[in-house]
Amino acid sequence: MSVELAVAAAMFAGVIAYALFGGADFGTGFYDLTAGGTRRGAELRTQVDHSIGPVWEANHVWLIYVMVMWWTGFPQAFAAAMNTLILPMLFALLGIVLRGGAFAFRKYAATLTQARLFGAIFATSSLITPFFLGAAVGAIVSGRVPIEGRGEVWGSWLHSTSILGGLLAVGTSSFLAGTFLVADATRAGHHDLGVALRMRTIGVGIATGSVALLGLVPLRLDAPTLWDGLLGRALPMVMLSALAGVATLALLWTRRYRLARITAVLAVFGVVVGWGLAQYPWMLVDQIRVVDAAGAPATLRALLVAVAIAAVIVGPALGYLYTLTQSPTWTDSY
């Protein structure tokens, strides 16, 4: 593998991780938002606090990782994307800021009124961020981000592919979050909560699947390059994703939550990897290829060193964190 490709792969690994971990994190906002009044929703909201509390900051760093890899490894493409996509990026950013702040504040809010205010901000902004990040992806895959000059500030992301991207991001995040919340709640002995969440997660899954299917129609006209890739190189991944999605629904229905988590992850993994394969070899579709976008070779090699060090240091630490949070002492004791 050439060094450019290796850096692009390392960066894309971060995208996958963010879509999975960040997605499962953001997706909890959907259930928080729809949990109902203060009394009825209390149990679910407490579960959300408990499930993502220890991990949300770590999950969030994947985004930073991707940004840094992008501007260091492919500076011109990064500057071009930021220049054209300034609005969706800023909206996503607004969501990140409000969400993080409101989540931390809600946990220690003194009164119920305050908790409701912060909770509403947390839940809404959890949906805003994935939507706009998905919309930004839609702009890139439909070839609307030029490498020279500036694309349309509004038009680049107000079109069918971006809307599809946004909805898919929200849908897959919520689906992932749902399967994890069901499993967490059931393991902690909150069976009623588990049952309620289970039905909603199945609903989200069906809705997301339908959006993905229906979205294929405009995609063919609006993003032909991606379309070709999806039906070509990426086809196995698309199939994997569809199969895993259906399997998750079946497993949720039959209450095999542990397995459902794995298939849900596979479903989202399939979507994201499928997109990556379909887009390859473009960095910005129809505009610039990965190899041509790469920055100085010395920097690319240094970046790979940094990634290797990160893998050695961060990998085990992350593993430790997730093992702890999934261990009986941490989940059962509340």
Add this chain to the structure above:
Amino acid sequence: MFVPSVESMLAFAAPQIGGSQALTSLALGLANEPAGLLPAREQMALSLGWHIVLACFGVAFPTMILVMHWRGVRRQDRVALVLARRWAKVSAVLFAIGAVSGTVLSFEMGLLWPGLMGTFGDVLGLPFAFEGLSFFVEAIFLGIYLYGWDRMPPRLHMLMLIPMAVAGVVGTFCVLAVNAWMNAPTGFDIVDGEVVNVQPWVAFLNDQVWLQFAHMWVAAFMVAGFAIASVYAVGILRGRNDRHHRLGFTVPFAFASVGAVAQPFIGHFLGLRVAATQPAKLAAFELALETESPSPLRLGGILIDGKVRFNIDIPGLGSLIARNSLTAPVQGLDTIPADQRPPVNITHIAFQSMVAIGTILMLAVLIYWIARWRGHDLLEPQTRFHRWFLRGAVLAAPLAIAALELGWIATEVGRQPWIVYGIMRTTEAAGENSGLWWLYGTTVVVYTALSWGAISILRSMARRWRAGEEDLPSPYGPEPVEHAPELARDEC
């Protein structure tokens, strides 16, 4: 290889534009600025100025909690353990908004300065990559530490603070490496307007970073230390002079004291570097219009119509402090072309105010510790000046934060008109976004709301702690009823 040295600096500082006339045109507003420049600057200054205060807590707080927690575990000290546990909760709130405001910055580097990131992204990216690594470590162990209370073996749990503290140091070094590189760019060549021969490690570990890092790291301990100590000083002033408050005051105050004594020395050496690498900045710091040998130390003063007013000059001291020499002059602004001079007044006033605050804080902590060493502990209520000391300790927190902000203003404004000193002008880095004022307005609103949220939450935590609610139950409790007691444990 192109290494911007004193010679190259002087090369473009060569033409002599003398007289006071040129010095009157020192305003920032040069013609042909891109529409995005002014709002981008304001935006950057606001978001960095806000983030940096929280970053100080991210860097210094884990170490202080570690000392407190260690004391609690080693000596079976209940008071210390309670303090450590409360501080951990406070840090959860501060770190959360520190992390999101930091994310804002990483977006802004690309959104506001496409010219900088597009051209030099691969030169200055490596430190950011390592910074990301340290954020990862910090966020992971923060999660473990916060939720690990009562769920992990106590000693192991306490050890989780160590990676956090280390990550704070590494993270500071990395961002400072970027800033130091902007002040003294190296690690690349420019051939025919193209950036070539990029050496990312040279750019990362540049000569400037070590002192800037040391200065910032110490500043972080001063800001966090004085801020935490001031909370307990207020408590003692209100009559709660118990062991809890004294311990809560002494540990952060001790950290801040070490910092306050070290800081002027580090700052002095940093100043010597400025003389060598950025003569225009030093001239603005010292308000030196002309080269004088030996240079005076100019206290106060403001440039009005090309003349320095309201100043006190101490002959010779300027050379001694800024150049470590009896005769070496501070290079005057008249040797620098008018379009390469920073806004003099802001730079000078910000710099001198920082130095003034640093000097005052150093003297103040020295007085306290010397008095204590001689058996006169101003924390004891019966001592003379007890209340004055506490009032001063409360004031030290805003002063340290002011010094931090002023130092950054001096550094950043003093580097103008360059974003990469001597290489790229800030005008070339900004984009064409006239709509950025909307962004700025939104940021002001959002950051005001975040500040309000954080302050009101922290105050309500303090209030509830005083009322004896150690566990701060979730506002959704006691619902669901059957889980109420366990719920409280979760909050620990």
